Amino acid sequence: xxxxxxxxxxxxxxxxxxxxxxxxxxxxxxxxxxxxxxxxxxxxxxxxxxxxxxxxxxxxxxxxxx
Numbered sequence: 859x860x861x862x863x864x865x866x867x868x869x870x871x872x873x874x875x876x877x878x879x880x881x882x883x884x885x886x887x888x889x890x891x892x893x894x895x896x897x898x899x900x901x902x903x904x905x906x907x908x909x910x911x912x913x914x915x916x917x918x919x920x921x922x923x924x
Contacts, residue, residue, distance in 0.1 A: 876905065880903035
């Protein structure tokens, strides 16, 4: 069970880093007028949000197990 928490924490950190990377890309795209980079950043953030939602579902399922 301890190993699962480490993996889960690692996944959460990775997802958060991906979200932040997406924000940087999006803001950079806005600043320089690069719509493609802006869209890529928004997509990265969405992808990270979906992964984070999956982690929350896993956490909820773990809390239900006896």
